[in-house]
Amino acid sequence: MNKTQIRNSFLLLLTAIIWGSxxxxxxxxxxxxxPFTFTFTRSIIGGIVLIPVIALLRKARSAGMRRDAYxxxxxxxxxxxxxSVKTDSIKGKARSAGMRRDAQRVVRITKSEWLGGICCGIxxxxxxxxxxxxxxxxxxxxxGFITALYVVIVPILGLFLKKRVPILIWFCVVLSVVGLYxxxxxxxxxxxxxxxxxxxxxxxxxxxxxxxxxxxxxxxxGVVISCxxxxxxxxxxxxxxxxxxxxxxxxxxDAKWSILYAGALSSGVAYTLQVVAQxxxxxxxASLILCLESVVAVLSGWIILGDKLTSRELxxxxxxxxxxVFAQLPTPKKERx
Numbered sequence: 001m002n003k004t005q006i007r008n009s010f011l012l013l014l015t016a017i018i019w020g021s022x023x024x025x026x027x028x029x030x031x032x033x034x035p036f037t038f039t040f041t042r043s044i045i046g047g048i049v050l051i052p053v054i055a056l057l058r059k060a061r062s063a064g065m066r067r068d069a070y071x072x073x074x075x076x077x078x079x080x081x082x083x084s085v086k087t088d089s090i091k092g093k094a095r096s097a098g099m100r101r102d103a104q105r106v107v108r109i110t111k112s113e114w115l116g117g118i119c120c121g122i123x124x125x126x127x128x129x130x131x132x133x134x135x136x137x138x139x140x141x142x143x144g145f146i147t148a149l150y151v152v153i154v155p156i157l158g159l160f161l162k163k164r165v166p167i168l169i170w171f172c173v174v175l176s177v178v179g180l181y182x183x184x185x186x187x188x189x190x191x192x193x194x195x196x197x198x199x200x201x202x203x204x205x206x207x208x209x210x211x212x213x214x215x216x217x218x219x220x221x222g223v224v225i226s227c228x229x230x231x232x233x234x235x236x237x238x239x240x241x242x243x244x245x246x247x248x249x250x251x252x253x254d255a256k257w258s259i260l261y262a263g264a265l266s267s268g269v270a271y272t273l274q275v276v277a278q279x280x281x282x283x284x285x286a287s288l289i290l291c292l293e294s295v296v297a298v299l300s301g302w303i304i305l306g307d308k309l310t311s312r313e314l315x316x317x318x319x320x321x322x323x324x325v326f327a328q329l330p331t332p333k334k335e336r337x
Contacts, residue, residue, distance in 0.1 A: 016293045020300055024140055024300045026132065032255035034246075049269065109224060113216075125236040127202050130199070130201050134196070176323035
């Protein structure tokens with residue numbers, strides 16, 4: 001691995017640590033505010049944090065487009081190198097106007113980005129709030145591992161999109177079901193506790209969220225879509241909050257550090273780190289590093305909140321972690337059809 005790959009791998013690890021420890025922030029924040037209030041505030045903060053990130057990325061992209069266009073001009077019209085940006089030729093002026101139009105086009109938000117952000121925001125709102133409500137009735141460690149099951153669920157949902165599911169994924173499904181049973185169901189019982197069931201629904205909803213992102217991300221700027229989705233999620237959660245909860249500024253201020261951590265770091269900073277760090281890193285390696293989020297959630301809950309898992313629950317975590325890791329490994333070529 002070269003220095004860039006090592007740096008980016010470290011940034012991905014930092015992303016996993018932020019995401020995993022955010023489960024603790026969510027759990028602590030719920031001691032002061034109700035679920036929809038928490039999701040509303042953290043989502044709005046996440047959207048706000050991404051606005052300057054988008055501005056910086058687009059400024060850099062616009063500058064890059066100008067440099068590329070100018071290099072092309074110099075290659076075809078050597079006299080422009082002496083005249084810098086100034087040009088007397090009609091062709092040169094036309095190119096300069098084209099550069100300005102391209103730069104302006106970079107700043108605009110496209111219809112696909114708006115539509116993608118809105119659809120992702122609706123899915124994120126449903127998934128996040130199921131998770132928040134579920135965490136009222138389960139531990140941080142359990143929530144982290146159950147949520148991470150989206151890695152296994154996504155390929156299964158692909159069946160409805162006429163995508164072939166490799167044998168390895170079916171093996172992962174069996175492992176995850178065994179792990180889920182050991183982690184969440186008392187010995188001899190065959191029913192999930194309320195909190196665990198809600199977080200499992202959250203994992204399914206996050207799987208749909210990922211499929212929506214997969215559809216829209218090639219059609220626009222991923223950071224822009226993410227920013228829009230945070231605001232949509234926040235607005236929808238805020239509307240529900242006004243009808244079902246009794247938010248107060250005092251309670252929000254009591255939970256400010258948890259909300260800021262979940263909103264600014266987990267939503268804004270960590271997402272940006274992921275976008276930056278995944279460039280130049282093998283996608284499989286990146287996904288394997290990011291799945292450590294579930295392990296960090298268990299360790300954070302144990303160290304910070306004193307959550308303890310029994311040997312049976314730890315065995316469940318192990319089965320689920322193996323399933324999550326295997327689900328992200330590349331499939332043999334003969335199965336890729």
